Amino acid sequence: MTPMLLYMHIPFCDSKCHYCSFNSYVDKFHLKQRYMRALHIQLQEDLQRFQVMPHSITSLFIGGGTPSTITPELYEPLFKTLHPYLCTDAEMTVEVNPNSATHSWLQGMHHLGINRMSFGVQSFHNEKLRHLGRSHNRDDAIGAITAASELGVEHISLDLIYATAFDTPTLINEDLKQAFALPIDHLSAYALTIEEGTVFQHQPDVAIEHLEQTRALFATIEQYGFTQYEISNFGTYTSRHNLGYWQHRPYLGIGAGAVGSINHQRYYPHRDIEAYLEAPCFTTLETLHSSDIKREQLFLGLRSIVGIANHLLKATEQQRARVLVDDKKLTFKQGVFYNNDYLLSDEIALFIED
């Protein structure tokens, strides 16, 4: 039985953050109920189409957009359908925006079986949050995370954004201090990237990365006791879903703008919400050639604890990887090359690749 991951996309947001290019709408709330029905139709179809076996889904990730814009009642039919396909200890994550995570919403999702919540905090500084175009403040974030913990949610994560023009080393250290004062077992720290079609596209100078500051950030997070298991992810708990992507496990992708990957094919449902509502089961297929798969394994493996197995590399590539072992950039253990510095992962991958 092949273990499988499931990603579910919720394309609604209360407002659009200045940096974000994820598929989400701020003016289509009237479509929520129809959207959840369409999502259910695609879920049922995909479970059949890909002959998903009972108990084979090891993780569910509900992402967005903003999953906390949808009431637990609207998720319920999907969870009912999904239940027989989930393994007994499935990791079930939902992304949560601090401004829309009411106590009853958190409780409702927990009752449905959600055992991991990932909060889009970005910063605990209200001024920085305003610059990023966020619609929550520091107290909303602290309140929502505390409430989730009091409800007994097993795993709690939060996202921070760094490498912005609004940062100083002091601000970043204060954000980390506040993050670690909360009951979290996981933290994602993302360097700001400038994306097309966002407010920041016209202000590219707001993204500034100083590598020595990034290294200091990583070191501080480790001092708080979290292990880095990917360039942007740290924890005392390793997310099974995240790790599954980097290990190239098959995943179902449901919802407008989601992506699935199964049997060496990637599939894309409609990105446009109206087109998706018309035809939730329509997908565009992309065949992955073995060279594409190997390239991804190389880049993802070097960004994470997954590493790259020696047997995946050609003889010339193995030779170059060994040069990097001598240079202490990589470590070789039981047939796998591991990266010692994730910030160099792309350069190392390009150096090794034929």
Ligand SMILES: C[S@@+](CC[C@H](N)C(=O)[O-])C[C@H]1O[C@@H](n2cnc3c(N)ncnc32)[C@H](O)[C@@H]1O
């Ligand atoms: C897809 S978003 C959804 C999460 C949720 N809607 C929220 O914002 O709270 C997941 C995370 O991606 C990160 N992110 C999105 N766009 C980014 C960008 N351009 N640069 C860096 N991080 C970004 C943010 O940290 C965000 O919390």
Ligand code: SF4
């Ligand atoms: S960061 Fe989250 S809340 Fe902001 S626009 Fe993107 S998906 Fe929506």
